[in-house]
Amino acid sequence: MNEILNIFLDPLKIAGQSILLIITYTVIFLSIEAYVPKFKKWADTLFIVVLVLTLGQTVMDAFSLMTQLAGIFSNFFLALYPIIMSLLVILNSVFSFIAWSPIIFFIFELLILLCERILIPAVSIALILDFCTRFIGEMSFGKASDLIRGSVMTIITATVLAIVTVLSFTGVAFFTIDKAIADPVKKVIEQTIPIVGSLIVQGFSIFNKYQSTATTVAGLSAMTAFWVAAFYPAGKLLIHAMTFKILAAIIEPFSSSTVSGLVDDVGKSLLVLCAVAFLLGIAFVFIWLILMVMTQLGVGKTF
Amino acid sequence: MIFIFYAVILLLVLILIKDAYSKLHTIIAIVFFFVLLHFLLSMLVIPFLEKLLSYVHSVPYVAQLVYSALFYQVGSLISTIFEEQEYDSIGELVMIAVRIVLLTYWLTEFATVLSKFSSILEKLQ
Numbered sequence: 001m002n003e004i005l006n007i008f009l010d011p012l013k014i015a016g017q018s019i020l021l022i023i024t025y026t027v028i029f030l031s032i033e034a035y036v037p038k039f040k041k042w043a044d045t046l047f048i049v050v051l052v053l054t055l056g057q058t059v060m061d062a063f064s065l066m067t068q069l070a071g072i073f074s075n076f077f078l079a080l081y082p083i084i085m086s087l088l089v090i091l092n093s094v095f096s097f098i099a100w101s102p103i104i105f106f107i108f109e110l111l112i113l114l115c116e117r118i119l120i121p122a123v124s125i126a127l128i129l130d131f132c133t134r135f136i137g138e139m140s141f142g143k144a145s146d147l148i149r150g151s152v153m154t155i156i157t158a159t160v161l162a163i164v165t166v167l168s169f170t171g172v173a174f175f176t177i178d179k180a181i182a183d184p185v186k187k188v189i190e191q192t193i194p195i196v197g198s199l200i201v202q203g204f205s206i207f208n209k210y211q212s213t214a215t216t217v218a219g220l221s222a223m224t225a226f227w228v229a230a231f232y233p234a235g236k237l238l239i240h241a242m243t244f245k246i247l248a249a250i251i252e253p254f255s256s257s258t259v260s261g262l263v264d265d266v267g268k269s270l271l272v273l274c275a276v277a278f279l280l281g282i283a284f285v286f287i288w289l290i291l292m293v294m295t296q297l298g299v300g301k302t303f
Numbered sequence: 304m305i306f307i308f309y310a311v312i313l314l315l316v317l318i319l320i321k322d323a324y325s326k327l328h329t330i331i332a333i334v335f336f337f338v339l340l341h342f343l344l345s346m347l348v349i350p351f352l353e354k355l356l357s358y359v360h361s362v363p364y365v366a367q368l369v370y371s372a373l374f375y376q377v378g379s380l381i382s383t384i385f386e387e388q389e390y391d392s393i394g395e396l397v398m399i400a401v402r403i404v405l406l407t408y409w410l411t412e413f414a415t416v417l418s419k420f421s422s423i424l425e426k427l428q
Binding site for chain 1: 348
């Protein structure tokens, strides 16, 4: 039980730790500037260096988490396709019913490929460009990194829209659920979390269609476990990203615009990375839900 | 406060020496500078820094930051000594040495992060 709690507390701990760390550094740098005014030019640069040295670990962890996640998911999907396909062949009575499956698998495979080969490298390149912009000073790559982040977000939104479209187009929406309860919650989430909020809401509305059916098969606790497993990385990245955003807000009045701008940019990049993780989470849950629905159809239950 | 008294007394002695025996004045002024620098460091700066560091001992890199600021300040003080004797170029050399030492130290600290980052980039390819 303790370990499970730790899984949830660790990102929050890191967030609190880095906020305290940055406040201490701001105080130290302010006092250094007060005692050694000549050192100011160096202090500004050293502030960035120290930020990279202390908070860099968090960013690295985020990126390595994402690469691991993409690897695990691609292996997982590859392992699961034969099972699903053989299920399709065995249950040929329901084959026509789920004739859309190949398209879905194609989209998921494309998604993994996209994340692994394009999205994650693109976000890391944006991060490097931001760092160069702030560190070199005369040269600015700000437009380029904004462009990269913007296009990554566009790709993600387009993919989510494509999944939604394909699902509703092929008539998967046969599980209806009452949306009246979920709507206010969705609005709140959409407005409070900056970039990824609407994406999360979009994801929720997709799952609403499946949730009730799948729950009867797998049981509530198992479903909760799937949800947590799928969205834990995204949640962790979201906490990291929000930490950086908060840090930028805290240090902005006390330090040069370079430092707070860099921290803010890192926060933005991590938010985009969080969106990528969320996309993978959607794919993960979908595969499980499809498997469950097919098992259910095979057993012969009716909806 | 004691340090200010020391400085004023040494100033008076310097003026006395300048009037009485002006040939040795510059050498004694430099000696006095180092005496005062020693007093300043041992009486005020080092105790202050130790007190500051004791509050934030768990935060990494604070000691290095504070001491590199101190190092820079001492370097620039010594370079002003050279400039006072009108050896501006030697003072500049001192500053270059200080900068190089600071850069070398922070670059070695930074190198580990850079190598980690490049290893992540390798994983992505």
